[in-house]
Amino acid sequence: MCGIIFWRHGSPLLDASAWTKALGYVRERGPDAEASATGRGWAVGFSRLAIIDLSAAAMQPFTDRTGRHVLAFNGEIYNYLELRTALVQQGVVFRSHSDTEVLLELILHRGLEAALAAVRGMFAFVLLDTQTDRVIAVRDHFGQKPLYWFADGEQIGIASDQRSLNTLRNAVGPDLDAYQVYLSIGGSEGTRGMFGAETSFFAGLNMLPAGHMLVIDKGAPVVRRYFAPWELVDGDHLARNAARPYADLLDEFGSLWEQAVRRHLVADVPAGVLLSGGLDSSMVYWYAQRLANPLTVFTKLSPGIEEIPLAVVPGLLERRPANCYFSLQSPRTYLPELQAFIDYAAAPSRWGGGPPMHRLCVDARRNGVIVLLGGDCADEYLGGYKHYRTLLASAEETTLGPLVGLDPDSPFYCTRPAIAHEARETAVRQEILAHLVHAGVNNERVGHAILLHDTTSFLQSCNLPHSDAYSMMASVELRNPMLDMDLIRFSLNLPLGLRAATDDSGQFGKRILRDLASREIGPSINRKKEGTRNYSMAMADPAFWRLDNFHIGSFLPFPSAPSRRDIIRFVNLELFHRRHIEADVSPLSSMLTAAGIAATDLDGAPVTDDASSMRLPAVPAMEVRPKTAAASSPGSQRMSVRPI
DSSP, X not given: OEEEEEEEOOSSSOOHHHHHHHHHHTTTTOBSEEEEEEETTEEEEEEEOOOSOOSGGGOSSEEOTTSOEEEEEEEEETTHHHHHHHHHHTXXXXXXXXXXXXXXXXXXXXXXXXXXXXXXXXXXXXXXXTTTTEEEEEEOSSOOSOOEEEEETTEEEEESOHHHHHHHSSOOOBOHHHHHHHHHBSOSXXXXXXXXXXXXXXXXXXXXXXXXXXXXXXXXXXXXXSOOGGGGOOHHHHHHHHHSOHHHHHHHHHHHHHHHHHHHTOOSSOEEEEOOSXXXXXXXXXXXXXXXXSOEEXXXXXXXXXXXXXXXXXXXXXXXXXXXXXXXXOGGGHHHHHHHHHHHHSSOOSSTTHHHHHHHHHHHHHTTOOEEEOOOSSHHHHTOSTHHHHHHHHOBTTBOGGGTOXXXXXXXXXXXXXXXXXXXXHHHHHHHHHHHHHTTOOSSHHHHHHHHHIIIIIIIIIXXXXXXXXXXXXXXXXXXXXXXXXXXXXXXXXXGGGSSSBOTTSOBSOHHHHHXXXXXXXXXXXXXXXXXTHHHHHTOOGGGBOGGGOGGGGTSOOOSSOOHHHHHHHHHHHHHIIIIISOOOOOGGGGBOHHHHHTSOTTOOOOOTTGGGOOOOOXXXXXXXXXXXXXXXXXXEEEEEEEO
16 A cells, blocks of 8 residues: 655656655655656656565566556555466566566556456556656546546646645645535435545546546546446346355355455455444454454444444454454544544545544554455445335336435535536436346346445445545555455345345345355344444534634535534535635634533543443453553553453
8 A cells, every 4th residue: 555646747857845745745655665756747756555565676666677667556456466477477577576566567468458357456556658658547446545636737647645736736726516516415314425436625636536547648638437337237147146046145155255355365464354343344354363363353432322342342252362452432532533534635524434443543553453454335235225225115217316315405405516416426327227228137227226326436435535544544554355346246246135135134235244144153243233423423513513603604505404414514624625725724623612612622632531441341151351552542452352
């Protein structure tokens, strides 16, 4: 995992001061080393978080033997050893043991399109041909790694971090259309909002969509798609799976799940798991502990808000032991952590879980764990969200509007930016449906389209940018086993009744995963998960905020009777606007009432009341004892598990 920058500056000499400042913004993404390559009118920068091949031989920017091609790569290619073996058999001689060199040689020997079809991983990279000056930038299939770009006259910039590009641009201003779309999406319970896949909150600064490449030749930059999730769906494959015995499908799903976890454990540094106690992360842990024992896990406790770890984690650790650090968290620290998150991400938060998850990544880094496996991204293609029950029950091909998730109660619902956003998402849905027709999907077509739309749009515009930001803030690589290409291809070609359906226990969604978990862990694992968004809702009390003091209120109307959802979005946008547009560093207290200040730890220190003596409840045949870990962060403890 790393940070990358490309700058075609169009000048005889590089502006060293601007370049150094731009590199500084990606340093948290790669604190281990830093390097640049420069040529006539261009520069490529790289900051390294060493994960695979820790030697200097793997340092980037990476060039081929001729020096013609320069690659700056952020991410991991999990199947790089298999690809390397095949390339060696073709006569390729490698100079390192890195996945970066494998990617470069794969592109040079097979071509870009074939290479992208062969790799299994997450990535964003820039490849420069110094002879032709052709530049290609690519973002991975589902959007796990971010990649931003701008074109301004002779200047073109591409980077992992928006702040780096803003340093290189001639002018930085807000994208007010993006502001209005952000405030209009995802309103009432059961709706779903997708922020634009190509959009940032800065005018003139673009995000490269997932599964797309940016090609810069002699003319204007061209963005084109090389992959879409719906291309994985095939009517014949669906029909074959519908006719297979369920036991066979469950076995294959389990094998693919194990393969995905094994792939994502590939590293030359310690790896761990973010364990919430929910179904998905518990299943990642269950397989990871078997494949990479000893293993370290990180979990959080939020008394009165999120207590499933108390009920689930000790039992998992008893059956499959691991070192476990837990972080005692509270909404009182949420706002200062949210401000720090927005400062780093250069965007408002899309959901409430980022700051608490960042704390776990900090714990991991302090305890020597550089790679973490998470439990996100299965809800979209396995139908795990509860609102799918309503959508799927009423879905008809002539009524697809609710999929976008615009809030009809928002004052921005009928504005031009919101309507344009809805039109773009409608076009995506229509393209999905057209493919399903062409692929011979005859049954439950709209239901498949609903899940594919979320897999395409929601992941890359909400979940994945957040997980990247909160982990890279801590210089930790977060991996998503549930975005393994082979696992997703199999899952998308299952009947909806094996995904977005109710199982024997009455739980809706992810039926095949629930059945696998019941077989592997036991039926007790299938319980309702608690959401971390309660942190943001807890701090969205209207009595906490001086809304009349919000700067964005001068050009954006507040709802007449704002809901908590409205308030937390305005808070997010206000924090972003002050820090990144106005460069206003006034304290958070200037936005809060006396009640809000009293409810908040403005220093951002973790709440640790009784943490030093806290003992988790015992479960049958075991006891969980917290013990001090010298390396752990404030508010974090280590749990040891021993039989009684």
